[in-house]
Amino acid sequence: xxQATEVLSPTSADEAVAQFGDGSGVTVIGGGxxxxxxxxxxxxxxxxxxxxxxxxxxxxxxxxxxxxxxxxLPVHRLSELAQDVEALAQCALNxxxxxxxxxxxxxGNVCAGAAEDAPRGDLQGPFLALEATARSAGAGxxxxxxxxxxxxxREDRLLLELAFEKPGASAFAALEYPHTHEYTVLAVTGVxxxxxxxxxxxxxxxxxxxxxxxxxxxxxxxxAAGKASLGDVTLGDDALASAWxxxxxxxxxxxxxxxxxxxxx
Amino acid sequence: MNLTVNGVARxxxxxxxxxxxxxxxxxxxxxSPKAGCEQGxxxxxxxxxxxxxxxxxxxxxxxxxxxxxxTVEGMGAVESLSAIQQAFTHHYAxxxxxxxxxxxxxxxxxxxxGGTDDREAIQEAxxxxxxxxxxxxxxxxxxxxxxxxxxxxxxxxxxxxxxxNLGGVQ
Numbered sequence: 487x488x489q490a491t492e493v494l495s496p497t498s499a500d501e502a503v504a505q506f507g508d509g510s511g512v513t514v515i516g517g518g519x520x521x522x523x524x525x526x527x528x529x530x531x532x533x534x535x536x537x538x539x540x541x542x543x544x545x546x547x548x549x550x551x552x553x554x555x556x557x558x559l560p561v562h563r564l565s566e567l568a569q570d571v572e573a574l575a576q577c578a579l580n581x582x583x584x585x586x587x588x589x590x591x592x593x594g595n596v597c598a599g600a601a602e603d604a605p606r607g608d609l610q611g612p613f614l615a616l617e618a619t620a621r622s623a624g625a626g627x628x629x630x631x632x633x634x635x636x637x638x639x640r641e642d643r644l645l646l647e648l649a650f651e652k653p654g655a656s657a658f659a660a661l662e663y664p665h666t667h668e669y670t671v672l673a674v675t676g677v678x679x680x681x682x683x684x685x686x687x688x689x690x691x692x693x694x695x696x697x698x699x700x701x702x703x704x705x706x707x708x709x710a711a712g713k714a715s716l717g718d719v720t721l722g723d724d725a726l727a728s729a730w731x732x733x734x735x736x737x738x739x740x741x742x743x744x745x746x747x748x749x750x751x
Numbered sequence: 752m753n754l755t756v757n758g759v760a761r762x763x764x765x766x767x768x769x770x771x772x773x774x775x776x777x778x779x780x781x782x783s784p785k786a787g788c789e790q791g792x793x794x795x796x797x798x799x800x801x802x803x804x805x806x807x808x809x810x811x812x813x814x815x816x817x818x819x820x821x822t823v824e825g826m827g828a829v830e831s832l833s834a835i836q837q838a839f840t841h842h843y844a845x846x847x848x849x850x851x852x853x854x855x856x857x858x859x860x861x862x863x864x865g866g867t868d869d870r871e872a873i874q875e876a877x878x879x880x881x882x883x884x885x886x887x888x889x890x891x892x893x894x895x896x897x898x899x900x901x902x903x904x905x906x907x908x909x910x911x912x913x914x915x916n917l918g919g920v921q
Contacts, residue, residue, distance in 0.1 A: 493767040493813050515811060522809045523790035525768060535768060539814045583879030585804050585857070586791060 495537040499646060502541040506644040508625040512536055514644060516558060516594035519586055520606070536644075543593070543646065551652055557593025557645040561609070564592065573656035573675045574612045580660050580670055581608045593645045596620075596633075600693060603725045608670040610637065610695025612658065614687035615677040616650040637694050653677045657746035659739045661690070663726065671726045672735050674698070674715075676743035684747065686740060688715070690732065692722035701740050708744040712737025752816040756781060757825030767813025771805075772796045774812045775822065783823035783852040787881075794880030797853035798822045804860045806879075823852045826859065834903075835859045838893035841903035846884035854880050858894045868895035 496502040506512055513532035515521045516539075524530040543558030546566065553571060555564070564578035581587050581595065596613060598606035613633050620636035622629060622643040633648065660673035672690035679685070684705040686698040701715035715736050721729040752763040756779060765774050772789070775781040775798070787795035789808045796807040799821035827833035832840065835858050845851040854877060861876040873894045874887075882890065892909070 495767075495813060495816075515814065518809045518811055518814060519791055519806070522768075522770060522811055526770060526789050526808070532768065535811075537767070537811065537814045582791075583794075584876055585794070585797060585806055585879050586809075588803060589805055589809060 492534045493537065494535070495539070496541045498542050502536065502538060502543070503623040503628070503644065503646070505536055506623055509642050509644065512644075514538060514597075516591035517560065517589040519582075519590040520594055520598055538591075538593075544591075545647070548652070552649055553652060554647055554649045555592055556647050557591065557596075559592045560588050561590045561592060561595060562587035564609075570652050571612075571616070571656055573658035573677065574609075574616070576658040577608060577612045577660075577670075577673065577675060580658075580673070582669075592648070596637075596648070597640045597643075597645055599641060601724075604669050605671065605690040605724065605726070607694050608673070608689055611673055611687040611689035612656070612675040612677075613648055613650070614695050614697050615656070615675040615685045616653060617685065618648040618650040620648055621646045634697060651680070654680045654682070655747055655750035657743045657750065659742040659746070661727070661732075661735050661739065669726055672732050672739065674736070674739040674743045676747050678747050678751070684744075686711075686715070686743065688719055688736065688739075690727075691736075692720040698740065705744060708741040711744060712740040715740045752812060754812070754815070754817070755819045757821055763812055763816075765812060767816075768811045770808050771798070771800075771810040771812050771815065771820070772807035775807060775820070781822055781824055785849055785852060787849065791879075792881070793850070794853040794857065794877075795850050797856050797880070799856055799860060802860075802863075804857045821856075823855055826855065832905075833859065834897045835862065835893070837903040837905060838897045838901070839890070840905050841907070841909050842889050842893040842896060843908045844886065844889040844893040846882075846886050850880055850882045850884075854882070854890055858890075858897075861894065862897055866894075866898055868898040870895060873898075 494505045513535045515537050543556040545556035547554045561578050561581050565575045568575035595609045618633045619630050620633045622645045624643040655678040657676045661671045663671045674688050677685045686701050689695045696719050698715045698718040700717045701711040704711040704714045721732045723729050754761050784807045785795035787793035791806045791809045797804050798807050800818050827836050873891050
């Protein structure tokens with residue numbers, strides 16, 4: 487195995503930001519569940535690696551209005567938000583298995599690059615529907631921007647935290663697909679804001695998580711919203727499901743999420 | 752770097768991005784964690800890191816410098832098997848044995864955190880562990896038996912409540 491010539495293990499967020507610099511040539515390792523096997527299989531050969539496990543980014547706070555999630559938070563700890571952000575907690579519990587949820591981090595999951603064999607980035611959907619703000623570091627310094635913008639250049643940035651307003655209600659529905667592992671093959675998250683706005687987002691679609699804005703516009707008619715959602719996404723084939731199958735499943739999940747939001751009203 | 756492996760302090764010479772699995776097997780000669788898929792999908796490499804089950808193949812050793820690592824080698828000896836090892840023996844819960852180390856570690860951790868004999872809860876706890884012999888029924892039987900506090904006669908193999916068409920093999 488090719489080894490990094492430089493391996494850094496920052497002990498604070500500030501140190502991590504300084505060591506990340508402009509991100510050039512830096513391989514960030516959070517929990518390791520995605521990056522370490524890529525190194526093992528020779529798909530990555532880091533020259534500079536940043537191990538974030540001791541950087542103090544495993545924070546979770548809720549002041550009654552705003553939830554702030556550190557990028558180093560283990561995925562399983564999102565289940566602590568079950569009372570206030572049910573969809574996010576449900577999505578987290580749908581990620582992989584007991585051990586992976588404890589090792590994998592929120593930042594690693596959200597920043598995961600696209601893979602050809604199975605979808606990644608389970609948590610992108612709920613955070614998109616929550617209109618989370620991503621605070622990150624890299625070239626040009628620290629910035630805060632909508633997650634939707636951040637996802638487009640996530641591989642160049644060091645994600646520090648995600649923040650969002652507590653929703654009025656939220657719902658999550660995933661394609662139940664028997665498999666030896668709990669991959670999120672396709673999932674939809676719905677959020678009703680405190681102001682009554684409905685937002686929808688999907689994961690398991692091509693590229694990365696995607697807001698379903700056409701479906702949102704038709705949210706008062708779940709049947710129409712389900713059909714409209716197909717115009718918001720590009721669907722792909724992978725080892726777990728075909729685009730054909732996803733095309734038939736996505737409208738169903740949209741309808742289920744809208745039904746759950748309706749029940750919560 | 753330093754690790755405490757099964758209670759013994761060890762100095763690690765491998766590079767920081769070496770997986771814990773390679774460190775255990777290749778540098779320290781601790782071979783109960785198995786190299787299966789080496790991408791986190793099979794569970795055969797699972798060990799305890801500071802008391803929590805973790806995939807050794809996904810763990811860069813530099814990320815756990817100073818940690819306590821426990822494997823099946825530290826669980827029990829041939830003449831003094833732990834309860835979960837006795838249960839796996841009595842319930843014939845190992846066939847080829849390749850998944851067994853990871854299963855034992857994860858099952859023991861489940862029981863240590865107060866896991867019950869509820870079969871769905873056991874399935875959830877072991878969901879990341881693939882048995883290529885598909886011997887899941889007997890594995891779950893064994894974990895449930897320890898959760899109930901059963902005692903095990905290692906001279907006989909138990910009948911499986913999950914396999915009603917088969918009797919126990921004497």
